[in-house]
Amino acid sequence: xxxxxxxxxxxxxxxxxxxxxxxxxxxxxxxxxxxxxxxxxxxxxxxxxxxxxxxxxxxxxxxxxxxxxxxxxxxxxxxxxxxxxxxxxxxxxxxxxxxxxxxxxxxxxxxxxxxxxxxxxxxxxxxxxxxxxxxxxxxxxxxxxxxxxxxxxxxxxxxxxxxxxxxxxxxxxxxxxxxxxxxxxxxxxxxxxxxxxxxxxxxxxxxxxxxxxxxxxxxxxxxxxxxxxxxxxxxxxxxxxxxxxxxxxxxxxxxxxxxxxxxxxxxxxxxxxxxxxxxxxxxxxxxxxxxxxxxxxxxxxxxxxxxxxxxxxxxxxxxxxxxxxxxxxxxxxxxxxxxxxxxxxxxxxxxxxxxxxxxxxxxxxxxxxxxxxxxxxxxxxxxxxxxxxxxxxxxxxxxxxxxxxxxxxxxxxxxxxxxxxxxxxxxxxxxxxxxxxxxxxxxxxxxxxxxxxxxxxxxxxxxxxxxxxxxxxxxxxxxxxxxx
Numbered sequence: 001x002x003x004x005x006x007x008x009x010x011x012x013x014x015x016x017x018x019x020x021x022x023x024x025x026x027x028x029x030x031x032x033x034x035x036x037x038x039x040x041x042x043x044x045x046x047x048x049x050x051x052x053x054x055x056x057x058x059x060x061x062x063x064x065x066x067x068x069x070x071x072x073x074x075x076x077x078x079x080x081x082x083x084x085x086x087x088x089x090x091x092x093x094x095x096x097x098x099x100x101x102x103x104x105x106x107x108x109x110x111x112x113x114x115x116x117x118x119x120x121x122x123x124x125x126x127x128x129x130x131x132x133x134x135x136x137x138x139x140x141x142x143x144x145x146x147x148x149x150x151x152x153x154x155x156x157x158x159x160x161x162x163x164x165x166x167x168x169x170x171x172x173x174x175x176x177x178x179x180x181x182x183x184x185x186x187x188x189x190x191x192x193x194x195x196x197x198x199x200x201x202x203x204x205x206x207x208x209x210x211x212x213x214x215x216x217x218x219x220x221x222x223x224x225x226x227x228x229x230x231x232x233x234x235x236x237x238x239x240x241x242x243x244x245x246x247x248x249x250x251x252x253x254x255x256x257x258x259x260x261x262x263x264x265x266x267x268x269x270x271x272x273x274x275x276x277x278x279x280x281x282x283x284x285x286x287x288x289x290x291x292x293x294x295x296x297x298x299x300x301x302x303x304x305x306x307x308x309x310x311x312x313x314x315x316x317x318x319x320x321x322x323x324x325x326x327x328x329x330x331x332x333x334x335x336x337x338x339x340x341x342x343x344x345x346x347x348x349x350x351x352x353x354x355x356x357x358x359x360x361x362x363x364x365x366x367x368x369x370x371x372x373x374x375x376x377x378x379x380x381x382x383x384x385x386x387x388x389x390x391x392x393x394x395x396x397x398x399x400x401x402x403x404x405x406x407x408x409x410x411x412x413x414x415x416x417x418x419x420x421x422x423x424x425x426x427x428x429x430x431x432x433x434x435x436x437x438x439x440x441x442x443x444x445x446x447x448x449x450x451x452x453x454x455x456x457x458x459x460x461x462x463x464x465x466x467x468x469x470x471x472x473x474x475x476x477x478x479x480x481x482x483x484x
Contacts, residue, residue, distance in 0.1 A: 006097060006098050006099055007098065007425055007426040007457070007458075008096055008097070008098035008099070008189045008190075008192045008193040008196070008425070008426065009028075009030075009096065009097055009098065009193055009426045009428070009460055010028055010049070010094050010095070010096050010193050010194070010428065011027065011028055011029075011095055011096065011097045011102070012025060012026065012027055012028060012094060012095035013025070013026040013028060013045065013048065013049055013092075013093075013094050014026075014092065014093040014094060014095075014106065015041075015044070015045060015048055015092055016091035016092065016093065016106070017077045017080070017089075017090050017091045018044065018048050018075060018077065018090045018091065018092050019041060019044040019047075019048075019074070019075060019076075019077060019078070019090075020039070020040075020041045020044060020077070020078060021041050021044060021045070021048075021077070022077060024041075024045075026045060026480060027478075027480075028460075028462060028478075029460075029476075029478045030454040030455075030457075030459075030460045030461070030476070031447075031450055031451055031454045031460070031461045031476060031477050031478065032461070032462050032463075032478045032479075032480060033434070033447070033463050033464065033465050033468065033471055033477060033478070033479045033480070034046075034462075034463070034464045034465070034479075034480050034482055035464070035465050035466070035467075035468035035479055035480070035481050035482070036481055036482035036483040037483055039483070040482040040483030041482050041483065042432070042464035042482055043432050043433075043464060045464075045482070046199075046430050046432050046462065046464065047068050047069055047075075048092045049094070049197070049430060049462065050064075050068045050197070050199055050430065051064050051065060051068050051069070051075075051092065052092060052093075052094055052105070052107075052194055053194045053195070053197035053199075054067065054068065055107075055163070055164040055167065055194070056164060056166075056167055056190065056191045056193075056194025056195050057167075057194065057195045057415055058163075058164075058167055060162050060163060061109065061115055061116065061117055061161075061162045061163070062115055062162060065109075065111075065115065072109075072111035072112065072115045073088075073111055073112060075090045075109070075111055076088045076089065076090055076111050076112070077090065082112065085113075086112065086113050087110055087112060087113065088110075088111055088112045089108060089109050089110040089111045089112070089118070090109050090111060091106070091107065091108050091109070092106075092107055092109075093105055093106035093107060094190075094194075096189055096190045096193040096194075098189040098192070098193065099185070099189065100124060100125065100182070100185040100186050100188075100189045101124060101125060102124065103122065103123070103124035103129075103186040103189055103190055104121075104122070104123045104124065105120070105121070105122050105166060105190050106119075106120070106121045107119070107120055107164075108120075110134075115162070116134070116140075116142075116161040116162060117132070117142065117161050117162065117163075117164070117165075118133070118134040118142065118161070119131075119132060119133055119134070119142075120132040120142075120144075120164070120165045120166065122165075122166050122183075122186060122187065122190070124182070124186040125182055125186070127147050127179075127182065128147065129146060129147045129182065129183045129186050129187075130144065130145070130146045130147070130165055130166060130169065130183065130187075131144070131145050131146075132144045132145075132159060132165050134161065139158075140160060140161055140162070141158040141159060141160060141161055142158065142159055142160075142161045142165070143156065143158060144156065144157055144158065144159040144165055146169065146172075146173065146183050147179045147180075147182065147183050148177055148179045148180055149177055149178055149179025149180070149182075150176070150177035150179060150180070153179075155173075157172065159172075166187045166190055166191065167187070167191050169183060169184065169187040170184060170187060170188065173187075192417050192425065193426075193428075195414075195415055195417050196409070196414075196417060196425055196426060196427050196428055197414070197427075197428045197429075197430060198300075198404065198409070198412050198414045198427060198428070198429050198430065199300050199430045199432075200300055200302070200400070200401060200404050200429055200430065200431050201300055201301060201431070201432060201433075202301065202302040202396065202397045202400035202401060203301045203302070203303065204393040204396040204397060204437070206301050206302075206303040207301075207302055207303055207305055207388075207389065207396055207400065208389040208396075209303065296308060296311050296411075297410075297411060297412055297413040297414075298400075298403065298404065298407070298411060298412050298413060299413045300413070302400035302403075302404075305376060305388075305399070305400055305403065306340050306343075306373070306374045306375050306376040306388075307340070307373070307374055308403070308411065309338070309339070309340045309376050309403065310339075310340030310374050310376075311411070312403070312406075312407060312411060313338075313339055313340065319406045319407075320338075322406060323338065323402055323403060323406050324336075324337060324338050326398075326402045326445065326446075326449050327378070327395075327398070327399055327402065329445045330394075330395060330398040330399075330402075330438075330441075330442045330445050330446070331378070331391065331395050331398075332395075333380060333383065334380050334381050334382075334383065335378055335379070335380065336379045336380065336381045337378070337379030338376065338377075338378055338379070338388075338399075339376070339377060339379065340374040340375065340376050340377075341374060341375060341376075341377055341385075342373075342374055343373050343374055343375045375387055375388075375389070376388040378391075392437070393437040394436075394437040394438040394439060394442050395442070397436060397437055397438065398438060398442050398445070398446055401431060401434070401446055402446065402449055404429055405429065405449055405450055405453045405459060405461070406449075406453065408427060408458065408459075409425070409427055412427075414427075425458070426457070426458060426459065426460050427458065427459050427460070428459075428460040428461070428462060429459060429460070429461045429462070429463075430461075430462050430463070431461065431462075431463040431464070432463070432464050433464060433465075433466075434446065434447075434463035434464060434465050435465045435466055435467060435470055436466075440467060440469070440470055443465065443467065443470040444470045444471075444474075447470050447471050447474060447477060448474060450463075451474055451476055451477060454476070455476065465479075468481065
């Protein structure tokens with residue numbers, strides 16, 4: 001195999017001790033679906049992956065765990081007993097394939113009484129490339145040792161215990177020896193794969209709010225010109241809140257963000273900015289600033305779908321036609337087109353006479369007076385136009401997930417890996433409850449679309465489904481049954 005053409009991708013997820021899972025290893029292919037009864041741990045597996053992805057994007061451990069699981073204690077395996085010092089925790093890891101070959105990352109996290117990474121191990125190329133260990137519980141650091149293979153075989157230095165050490169290596173390793181270059185290549189491969197994840201959970205109720213003049217998507221101002229929020233990463237998709245008050249070492253956390261970006265996306269490349277003068281959570285993101293920058297990029301809840309649809313329909317007619325064809329198969333009734341139209345200040349999206357208002361050209365200064373943002377509509381031919389917010393929940397979720405599969409990092413509210421050419425990247429879409437609210441026909445059509453897109457090599461999908469039969473007979477779809 002020519003490793004120069006291999007795109008970094010997570011090929012194995014390990015849940016050594018996480019929530020309901022112990023000693024579970026999940027092989028991941030380009031399209032993997034997790035199925036099982038309620039409580040079998042399907043969502044937990046995706047949560048473990050998302051925590052790793054957020055850490056790889058430079059987020060602090062406190063934020064990654066809180067945004068995903070709510071609290072550190074929620075990640076601790078059931079019936080786990082504290083030791084004599086009252087400590088409990090969890091262990092997760094992954095394997096990433098790419099140009100550097102298989103590279104494994106494993107984390108041991110102390111959840112109680114204080115949240116911290118107490119052990120990290122990076123291995124690849126037959127070598128232990130990085131290890132960390134907590135040597136002094138009173139210090140907010142771990143002792144790290146990474147492979148050098150020079151005059152000094154191992155380099156030792158302290159690293160913060162609330163950050164992924166692998167993502168910090170490009171800031172600390174010079175790359176002068178063959179051993180150091182191996183460390184850098186492995187670290188970059190892992191970070192690139194983890195950063196290339198997009199968590200998608202379309203929420204019909206907020207999508208309807210956006211379409212009817214709620215707080216969702218905005219108009220074309222910035223829809224096509226936004227380069228994305230600084231370091232938004234996966235958190236940008238959710239518009240996440242910042243660090244809660246009382247999180248220790250908040251000053252040091254702020255100092256670690258905002259450093260110069262390095263290959264592989266070290267922590268300095270992706271730190272969220274703190275809100276100044278906010279009366280809310282300490283260290284919170286400015287929703288207004290981040291939202292404005294990412295308005296033309298689809299968020300996790302897909303509440304700004306109309307604005308993104310207005311952008312994508314103008315930028316790629318071919319993929320938009322594929323989207324329309326997919327929606328036609330999933331929706332009841334005729335579908336001849338799908339487009340975004342200006343929404344009147346009154347919220348109807350129609351002219352006084354009831355006729356649909358045509359969309360303004362891309363590149364104009366903005367909507368005409370009396371127009372407030374955009375809304376998405378289906379063209380039903382002789383039946384007229386139907387605002388998408390009037391679709392059923394399953395149809396809305398199908399539309400949003402199909403749009404995600406047909407786009408890429410530049411269109412999604414995630415942190416694109418700018419240091420690596422797009423031809424060498426793979427985006428992983430994580431969709432919990434992929435078939436939620438859908439009938440079997442809709443779910444199968446969505447899986448079929450996902451299979452066609454993953455065949456191209458730029459997109460991978462990890463999702464959960466209630467009914468595994470939606471993938472029956474589709475070659476290339478791996479279904480893993482949990483709880484068996």
